Amino acid sequence: MQIVVIGAGYAGTYAANILARKTKADITVVNPRGHFVERVRLHQRVSGTSPAHAPLTSMLRAGITTRIGTVEKIGDGLVTLDDGASLEFDLAVLAVGSTAQPMPGTIPAGTWEGAEQARAALATLHSGAVVTVIGGGPTGIETAAEIAAARPDLRVRLVGTAVAGGFAEGARRRVRAGLDRLKVEVVEDGVTAVADGQVVLRSGTALATDLTLWGIVSGVPDLAARSGLTVDEEGRLVVDEFLRSVDDPRVFAAGDCAAVPGARMSCQASEPQGATAALNVARTIQGRELTPHVVRFVAVCVSLGRADAVAQLTHFDDSPRRAYLAGRTGAVLKEQVTRGTVFGAKAGIPFR
Ligand SMILES: Cc1cc2nc3c(=O)[nH]c(=O)nc-3n(C[C@H](O)[C@H](O)[C@H](O)COP(=O)(O)OP(=O)(O)OC[C@H]3O[C@@H](n4cnc5c(N)ncnc54)[C@H](O)[C@@H]3O)c2cc1C
Numbered sequence: 001m002q003i004v005v006i007g008a009g010y011a012g013t014y015a016a017n018i019l020a021r022k023t024k025a026d027i028t029v030v031n032p033r034g035h036f037v038e039r040v041r042l043h044q045r046v047s048g049t050s051p052a053h054a055p056l057t058s059m060l061r062a063g064i065t066t067r068i069g070t071v072e073k074i075g076d077g078l079v080t081l082d083d084g085a086s087l088e089f090d091l092a093v094l095a096v097g098s099t100a101q102p103m104p105g106t107i108p109a110g111t112w113e114g115a116e117q118a119r120a121a122l123a124t125l126h127s128g129a130v131v132t133v134i135g136g137g138p139t140g141i142e143t144a145a146e147i148a149a150a151r152p153d154l155r156v157r158l159v160g161t162a163v164a165g166g167f168a169e170g171a172r173r174r175v176r177a178g179l180d181r182l183k184v185e186v187v188e189d190g191v192t193a194v195a196d197g198q199v200v201l202r203s204g205t206a207l208a209t210d211l212t213l214w215g216i217v218s219g220v221p222d223l224a225a226r227s228g229l230t231v232d233e234e235g236r237l238v239v240d241e242f243l244r245s246v247d248d249p250r251v252f253a254a255g256d257c258a259a260v261p262g263a264r265m266s267c268q269a270s271e272p273q274g275a276t277a278a279l280n281v282a283r284t285i286q287g288r289e290l291t292p293h294v295v296r297f298v299a300v301c302v303s304l305g306r307a308d309a310v311a312q313l314t315h316f317d318d319s320p321r322r323a324y325l326a327g328r329t330g331a332v333l334k335e336q337v338t339r340g341t342v343f344g345a346k347a348g349i350p351f352r
Pocket residue numbers: 006007008009010011012030031032033037039040041042043069070071072095096097098109110111138139142217221223254255256257265266267268269270301302
């Protein structure tokens with residue numbers, strides 16, 4: 001049995017390690033680089049408070065083959081790589097994650113390549129320079145806060161139509177207070193263009209900027225669509241309740257690239273999906289009945305530098321509760337959860 005896992009992020013790494021524990025199949029993981037990117041720490045990579053990556057060899061269990069490359073196409077039991085090589089598979093897990101679609105004139109902070117570029121650009125900025133982060137969701141908030149905490153000599157601005165909009169009132173106010181404490185200027189407006197050292201707002205105002213980062217994660221790699229598999233309007237692979245492609249029963253999907261009803265793009269959703277996909281691949285090999293995936297959320301955590309964070313508790317369906325944790329307690333919780341995601345992916349012990 002040949003299993004190919006495409007993408008070694010949270011979902012793919014977790015799935016591969018579960019498969020190595022549960023099956024005797026030959027498992028190959030294909031990833032564009034030889035390291036695991038701790039994507040939930042990319043804002044720390046930008047500001048220099050974490051390397052945010054680890055060698056894949058330290059993340060994958062013994063016996064798993066790593067193939068550095070990018071999958072160009074998923075065919076009939078075959079994946080084709082960008083170097084022209086191809087790998088046969090009996091079963092595959094698609095776990096290629098998500099991307100960013102930055103506005104021209106901005107650098108995406110939510111991808112590895114973008115974070116590297118942002119980090120280099122930040123290092124060239126002198127005291128008093130203005131950094132603008134676009135995006136009022138968790139990625140934008142964390143990026144602006146982390147830079148403000150690490151580089152208090154810069155002026156940091158966060159622009160978004162609804163900053164912390166997904167939070168309940170109490171947690172939203174607390175996020176705003178945390179940003180305020182870090183001297184992050186919050187501008188609630190849309191952005192229509194970034195050019196010539198200016199961020200142009202929907203209201204018509206133009207704000208001077210020295211570096212503009214795109215703090216929004218959206219869209220997915222077009223691999224599934226390019227391979228002729230059924231995708232939704234965002235390009236995510238359409239799967240059944242077992243996380244299996246509706247076109248090809250040999251292909252399972254997990255993480256940001258899978259269209260799982262009720263899930264939002266998050267590590268919190270990706271790892272349980274990696275577990276379901278891996279367990280159902282193992283069950284397919286064993287000829288056993290597959291188990292349906294269950295979506296459950298518990299919280300949304302945003303860090304505000306290293307010493308503060310807000311953890312908005314949620315109902316299982318991801319709607320916010322009134323309760324939240326903040327301050328040092330929130331920061332400790334956020335750090336433990338972040339470490340837990342790496343520990344979980346590495347251990348490959350399904351928690352569903
Ligand atoms: C700054 C930031 C903070 C975040 N904070 C949180 C948080 O606190 N909590 C939370 O739940 N989520 C958070 N997220 C979201 C979370 O990081 C993603 O939802 C998560 O990484 C998705 O996991 P994944 O395994 O689907 O994809 P990824 O982790 O993106 O991994 C996908 C992998 O597939 C590889 N790949 C892509 N295309 C190909 C190809 N064609 N062939 C082979 N390999 C390919 C990629 O290079 C990558 O290694 C945050 C994101 C950012 C950017």
